[in-house]
Amino acid sequence: MGLSFKLSDIKDVVVKDIVKHIDERGWLAELYRSDELDESIFPLMSYISLTMPGIRRGPHEHTYQTDYFCFIGPSDFKIILWDNRKDSPTYLNKKILFLGENKPSTLIVPPGIVHAYKNVGGKNGLVINAANKLFAGKMKKEQIDEIRHENDPGSLFVFE
Numbered sequence: 001m002g003l004s005f006k007l008s009d010i011k012d013v014v015v016k017d018i019v020k021h022i023d024e025r026g027w028l029a030e031l032y033r034s035d036e037l038d039e040s041i042f043p044l045m046s047y048i049s050l051t052m053p054g055i056r057r058g059p060h061e062h063t064y065q066t067d068y069f070c071f072i073g074p075s076d077f078k079i080i081l082w083d084n085r086k087d088s089p090t091y092l093n094k095k096i097l098f099l100g101e102n103k104p105s106t107l108i109v110p111p112g113i114v115h116a117y118k119n120v121g122g123k124n125g126l127v128i129n130a131a132n133k134l135f136a137g138k139m140k141k142e143q144i145d146e147i148r149h150e151n152d153p154g155s156l157f158v159f160e
Contacts, residue, residue, distance in 0.1 A: 003156055005094035010083045013113060015097060018072055018104035031070045031106065032130055041066045041108065043130035050126055051077075051119045058116030059149045059157040062133075067109040070128040073101030075121030082157050085112035100125060114149060114157045 020027040071077050079097040083090045099105040109115050119125040136144050149155045
C-alpha cells in the first residue's frame with residue numbers, strides 16, 4: 001500500500017497576510033521584518049519571478065533551505081504543500097492555499113515541505129522569494145539544494 005496525504009495544517013508552515021497601505025500615490029506593503037522572524041530564517045538572498053497564467057512551478061523541496069515567499073499579485077496562485085518530513089507530527093499532511101492579488105500573503109516553507117504553485121489568475125503573476133540560503137551556495141560553487149519531483153511520473157506529489 002502506497003503513501004497518501006491528508007488535507008490538514010502543516011507544522012512550521014506560516015501564512016501571514018500582507019497589509020497594503022493605500023493612498024493617492026498607490027500602495028506600500030511590508031514583506032519582511034527581522035523583528036518578526038527567527039534568525040534561522042533571515043534571508044541571505046532574494047529573487048523575483050514572473051509566472052504566466054496557467055503555468056505551474058514545482059513540485060520540489062529543499063533539504064536545508066527555508067523559502068520566504070511573497071504572493072502579492074497582480075495575479076492569484078494555487079499553492080499545494082506536502083509535509084515530507086518523516087519526523088514531523090504532520091508528516092503526510094497536505095495543505096492547499098490560494099494567495100496573491102485577492103489575498104496578499106507571505107508563506108514560509110521550511111525544509112522537507114514539498115511545494116508547488118500555479119498561476120490561476122488571468123494575468124502574469126509576480127512572486128518574491130527571500131530564501132535563507134544562497135542558491136548554489138557561496139559564489140554559486142556548491143550543490144543546489146533542491147529535490148525536483150515535477151518530472152517523476154511515479155511521484156506522490158501530484159498537483160491537481
